[in-house]
Amino acid sequence: MRDTGASWSYARLSPDSQIEVAHWSGLPAPGLHAHFHDELQLTLVISGARAFEVEGRVLRAAAGQLVVIPAGCPHASVTVGEADNRCVNVYLRQTACQPRHAAVLALPEGWNAVGPLRIDRLMEAVEHAVPMARPDSHAQGSALAAAVAPDARVADVARRQGMTREAFSRAFTRAMGLPPRDYRTLRRLNEARRQLRGSEPIAEIAAASGFADQSHFGRLFRRTFGTTPARYRQQMR
Structure with missing residues (x-):
């Protein structure tokens, strides 16, 4: 992440909502390292542009467009241009179905950037334009993900799968x-992010999530999510 001194601003959609939103305004949004979210991500571009490296291609979105990134889909954001x-x-936790792939769509007709965020209209647009699938339709990937438990050694997992470490990694x-x-x-960062919405001390969350220390956790968290653990916690309360 390019260090501009700015950061993403996170909040709940409403005080009692489990839907999370993140805002960026000002300089071009900084690039972030490849990462994924446990939730479906919808990126609404109000002005300027956004770009993501995802699924082996670059998706570009201009003002008035919507980027759809499925839950668990690795992506890296790319800094675009010089304009604000x-x-x-x-971020939506979907259980019934997920988009099959990432996509760029037009925002729904009549969309008002200063009005209330109509999640239902956004999802109608996504479901109309992007093929949807049940989460369990990606059985092979899910099985591989489950095989790599937080405390497992890759070599041991590969051996149980009847593969060499290199073949399993590929x-x-x-x-x-x-x-x-x-x-x-x-996976550990996503779980720590979920725990930060509670009240457990950040140092304890870092240790429980398997990070060497709070400083190491903080660097990785900001590189991945564009803000610090302390700032994220404060904004999500």
Whole structure:
């Protein structure tokens, strides 16, 4: 992440909502390392532009467009241009179905950037334009992900699968979009992010999530999510 001194601003959609939103306004949104979210991500571009490296291609979205990134789909955001950028990320935990792939769509007709965020209209647009699938339809990838438990050694997992470490790592990367080590780290970061919405001390969350210390956790968290653990917690309360 390019250090501009700015950061993403996170909040709940409403005080009692489980839907999370993140806002960026000002300089072009900074690039972030490859990562994924446990939730479906919808990125609304209000002004400027956004770009993502995802599924082996670059998706570009201009003002008035919507980027759809399925839950668990690795992606890296790319800094675009020099113009000021205003955008909103919405994170939705979907259980019934997920988009089969990432996509760029037009925002729904009549969309009002200053009005209330109509999640139902956004999802109608997504379901109309993007093929949907049940989460269990990606059985191979799910099985590989489950095989890499937080405390498992990749060599041991590979042996149980009847593969060499190198062959397993290649198969895992093809299926999941990330090497096993990176995938495991991001799983831990997503779980820590969920815990930050509670009241447990940040140092204890870092330790329980398997990070060497709070400083190491903080660096990885900001590199991945564009803000610090302390700031994220404060904004999500």
